[in-house]
Amino acid sequence: MKSIGNAQAVLAGDRRAIARALTEVENDTKFGSALLDELFVYTGKAHLVGVTGSPGAGKSSLVNQIAKIFRKPKVGQPVRVGIVAVDPSSPFTGGAILGDRVRMRDLSGDSGVFIRSMATRGTLGGLAKKTSAFAQILDAAGYELILIETVGAGQSEVDIARLAHTTIVVESPGMGDDIQAIKAGILEIADILVVNKADQPMADLTLRALKANLDLAHPQQFSAFDRMHLHTLAFEPIPIVSSDVPDIWFPPLFPTVSTRGEGIELLVEAIVAHKAYLQDNGQWQQREAARLQEELNDLLLSYFASQWRMQVNKSKIEEVVHDLLARKYSPQQSLKRLL
Numbered sequence: 001m002k003s004i005g006n007a008q009a010v011l012a013g014d015r016r017a018i019a020r021a022l023t024e025v026e027n028d029t030k031f032g033s034a035l036l037d038e039l040f041v042y043t044g045k046a047h048l049v050g051v052t053g054s055p056g057a058g059k060s061s062l063v064n065q066i067a068k069i070f071r072k073p074k075v076g077q078p079v080r081v082g083i084v085a086v087d088p089s090s091p092f093t094g095g096a097i098l099g100d101r102v103r104m105r106d107l108s109g110d111s112g113v114f115i116r117s118m119a120t121r122g123t124l125g126g127l128a129k130k131t132s133a134f135a136q137i138l139d140a141a142g143y144e145l146i147l148i149e150t151v152g153a154g155q156s157e158v159d160i161a162r163l164a165h166t167t168i169v170v171e172s173p174g175m176g177d178d179i180q181a182i183k184a185g186i187l188e189i190a191d192i193l194v195v196n197k198a199d200q201p202m203a204d205l206t207l208r209a210l211k212a213n214l215d216l217a218h219p220q221q222f223s224a225f226d227r228m229h230l231h232t233l234a235f236e237p238i239p240i241v242s243s244d245v246p247d248i249w250f251p252p253l254f255p256t257v258s259t260r261g262e263g264i265e266l267l268v269e270a271i272v273a274h275k276a277y278l279q280d281n282g283q284w285q286q287r288e289a290a291r292l293q294e295e296l297n298d299l300l301l302s303y304f305a306s307q308w309r310m311q312v313n314k315s316k317i318e319e320v321v322h323d324l325l326a327r328k329y330s331p332q333q334s335l336k337r338l339l
């Protein structure tokens with residue numbers, strides 16, 4: 001196969017080969033999908049961390065700081081970091097991407113870091129699929145931690161959360177009453193919560209509002225978490241890790257100032273702790289299994305749907321739909337008529 005040489009180069013960590021592989025996948029080429037098939041056996045090692053939140057919340061700055069700490073850990077070996085910035089809202093303008101480059105400038109020149117923006121517009125489902133494919137390539141190429149930055153926009157953040165092992169939700173102050181609306185959904189997907197821009201005056205309010213929401217979402221859990229850590233809402237480190245891995249994960253809440261690198265070390269501890277938690281509880285494997293089965297399931301469904309569509313008579317569909325709309329037949333009955 002034509003792609004074999006390229007797969008070897010990706011596995012060897014050749015940056016140009018990786019960049020090319022990502023482009024092929026982004027463009028949905030046959031070459032790209034052959035490459036994914038070949039690389040699949042080498043995937044499943046990386047820790048996938050989603051970083052999601054509103055535009056301007058400070059996700060890119062935060063990702064940059066997180067990566068810096070993983071590259072220069074106080075203890076242990078540097079971790080190789082892949083960064084995927086997904087921004088469905090800004091396709092070909094280049095604005096956001098350029099901005100991210102500037103913010104992530106500290107990391108450029110570090111061969112242990114690979115940064116890639118995905119500027120493809122497309123259906124959200126397609127975006128999640130490509131993000132997953134990007135992560136697989138970086139995983140196969142030996143990046144141990146993959147940070148996936150996404151703009152929180154409803155379904156996409158849920159999709160990414162399903163992809164990631166660990167989801168960090170980033171808020172920033174000044175959202176006022178909106179916080180109420182901090183869509184229970186977001187709290188549900190958050191393994192770790194961050195209030196970035198803790199240097200801004202309204203940060204306390206935001207932290208408090210989020211904490212209240214967390215109390216509602218995780219009543220007993222949070223009171224236990226409370227006992228452990230959260231006494232103050234001012235910008236002060238909130239230690240999270242106890243030496244042994246807990247049975248239940250209490251989504252911790254961290255204030256950060258990503259422009260100054262404050263609060264990031266604790267956040268990084270939480271990321272590491274969450275990975276250990278998932279692995280020690282078998283959840284890492286469970287999530288992986290659920291995701292892969294779902295992917296196979298999706299493929300099966302769309303395969304059979306397209307097979308069926310090739311066989312069925314178009315006018316038959318129209319007739320059945322017509323009768324359905326006229327309420328002559330129920331949806332269930334309509335299905336029987338179609339089959």
Ligand SMILES: Nc1nc2c(ncn2[C@@H]2O[C@H](COP(=O)(O)OP(=O)(O)O)[C@@H](O)[C@H]2O)c(=O)[nH]1
Pocket residue numbers: 053054055056057058059060061062099103196197198199200256257258259260
């Ligand atoms: N004051 C303050 N500004 C920040 C902080 N983090 C990010 N910013 C600024 O907020 C803007 C948006 O940051 P960016 O990381 O691009 O946010 P993203 O859109 O969520 O990726 C930039 O101008 C950053 O310099 C912070 O902790 N404090």
Ligand SMILES: [Mg+2]
Pocket residue numbers: 059060061100149
């Ligand atoms: Mg960004």
